[in-house]
Amino acid sequence: MAAPTAEASTATRIHVPVAAWLIVAFALLAVFVLLQLNSTAFAEQIHEFTHDGRHALGVPCH
Amino acid sequence: MTSLTLGAVLRRAALAGLFAGVAASIVALAVVEPQIDNALVIEEARSAGSTHEDPVFGRSTQVVGGMIAAIAVAVCLALVVGVVFARVRHRLPAATDFGRAALLAFLGFTTLALLPGLKYPANPPGVGDPETVTARTVQYLTLIAAAVAITWLAFLVHDRLAARPWPPAYRAAIGVAVAAVGYTALLMTWPATPDSVPADIPAALLWDFRLASLAELAALWTVFGLSFGLLLTPRRVPVAVAA
Numbered sequence: 001m002a003a004p005t006a007e008a009s010t011a012t013r014i015h016v017p018v019a020a021w022l023i024v025a026f027a028l029l030a031v032f033v034l035l036q037l038n039s040t041a042f043a044e045q046i047h048e049f050t051h052d053g054r055h056a057l058g059v060p061c062h
Numbered sequence: 063m064t065s066l067t068l069g070a071v072l073r074r075a076a077l078a079g080l081f082a083g084v085a086a087s088i089v090a091l092a093v094v095e096p097q098i099d100n101a102l103v104i105e106e107a108r109s110a111g112s113t114h115e116d117p118v119f120g121r122s123t124q125v126v127g128g129m130i131a132a133i134a135v136a137v138c139l140a141l142v143v144g145v146v147f148a149r150v151r152h153r154l155p156a157a158t159d160f161g162r163a164a165l166l167a168f169l170g171f172t173t174l175a176l177l178p179g180l181k182y183p184a185n186p187p188g189v190g191d192p193e194t195v196t197a198r199t200v201q202y203l204t205l206i207a208a209a210v211a212i213t214w215l216a217f218l219v220h221d222r223l224a225a226r227p228w229p230p231a232y233r234a235a236i237g238v239a240v241a242a243v244g245y246t247a248l249l250m251t252w253p254a255t256p257d258s259v260p261a262d263i264p265a266a267l268l269w270d271f272r273l274a275s276l277a278e279l280a281a282l283w284t285v286f287g288l289s290f291g292l293l294l295t296p297r298r299v300p301v302a303v304a305a
Contacts, residue, residue, distance in 0.1 A: 011159070012065050014148040020068055024145050027138040034131050034138075036199050048118040051187075052128030056094040057135065058175070058184030058275045060198035062191060 035059045066151075066159075066294070072144045074293035079140025082286035083133030089281040090132055093274040095125060100267055101186030108188070108262065136282055140290070143170055147290075153221065155234060160291035167287025172245075173209040175279035178202055181249050184275035189263055194256045205252050212244035 034050050035057060037043040047054070047061075054061045102121075119127065147166055154162040182202050190198065220237035259268065 011152050011154075011162070013152045014066055014068055014071065016068055016145065016149045020145050020148070023072070024142050027141045030138045031135050034135055036203070038195050038199070045118060048124070049127040050131035051119075052090070052095065052098055052124045053131030053135070054128075055098060055184065055187060055271075056090045056128055056275055056278050057132065058179050058182075058272075058279065060182065060190060060195055060202050061185070061187075062195050 066148075068145075068148045071148045071151075071294070072141060075140045075144025075147065075290055076137055078286050078290035078293055079137040080133065081289045082140065082282045083136030085285040086136055086278050086282035087129035087132040089274075089278045090128060091125070094271070094278055095128075097186055097267065097271040097274050101188050101263070101271065104262055104267075105188040132278070132282070136286065139170070139174070140286055143167070143286070143290070150217075153217070155220070155230065159294035163291035163294055164287045167283050167290065169213055170286075171280065171283035173213050174206055175276070175283060177209045177245055177248070178205050179272070179276055179279065181205055181252055182255055183268075183272045185257075185259075186263075186267060186271040189257065189259055189268075191257045197256055201253060201255065205248060208248050208252075209245060212241060212248065215244060216241035 033043075033046060035054055036059065038047060051061070143166055147163065150166075151159070151162055154165055156162045156165050182198065182205070216237045219240050220233050223233045223236060226233075
């Protein structure tokens with residue numbers, strides 16, 4: 001068996017299906033709800049629960 | 063060398079995000095929470111005498127909530143970086159997956175934490191005006207979006223120069239220069255925060271809080287970059303065939 005050579009500087013391309021960007025969209029939405037959402041009644045509960053986290057992570061808050 | 067799949071990248075990213083979130087919440091507990099407590103004393107003194115509205119959650123719940131938020135946010139950001147890593151891996155100018163992961167984490171810290179942190183520094187409770195929170199959120203998020211665009215532009219310039227017979231270091235230096243000029247232009251053109259700091263907030267408290275907040279974000283991105291890179295590194299070094 002041939003020993004693998006040192007990792008080449010040009011890596012192979014990884015296939016990323018379009019659906020993978022749904023993960024990105026969902027993750028960003030989750031971050032938005034956790035850290036940014038402010039103006040609804042539901043948001044107030046989230047806001048108060050993650051309040052210290054919002055301040056600590058430097059997100060605009062009051 | 064086995065080829066990486068998107069799933070394998072995302073599993074490693076999620077685990078690295080978990081480590082990053084735990085590290086960030088430990089830093090938050092150690093250095094941010096004491097400053098939040100200092101700020102809350104000032105807020106309390108402000109509202110002394112007036113009718114007090116009941117807080118939705120107690121302080122201990124908010125401390126735990128802050129830690130849970132840091133972990134959840136770190137895992138979510140890790141998944142985003144994981145998909146981006148898979149998409150751009152073959153184009154990132156580093157020799158190993160550890161180097162590529164470290165580079166992406168560094169860019170993540172710069173564009174998502176440091177730049178907005180410089181333009182709109184973190185504030186403890188009792189500083190932000192509830193009336194302006196939506197405007198400040200828009201400023202903050204558009205700055206981040208523009209910083210991501212500048213980063214992308216810098217890579218675009220870097221890649222376009224590949225056709226020229228230059229050493230890679232020249233292209234890297236030009237790419238970094240494009241990013242630095244672009245980031246500086248963003249910091250200069252984005253509007254200032256509409257809030258002014260209330261007179262009863264000591265400057266030292268602001269400074270300590272902002273430093274602590276940056277420390278938490280730095281811990282998050284450092285631990286993410288290192289653990290994502292290590293998890294992507296094959297466990298065994300390929301054994302060189304003896305000559």
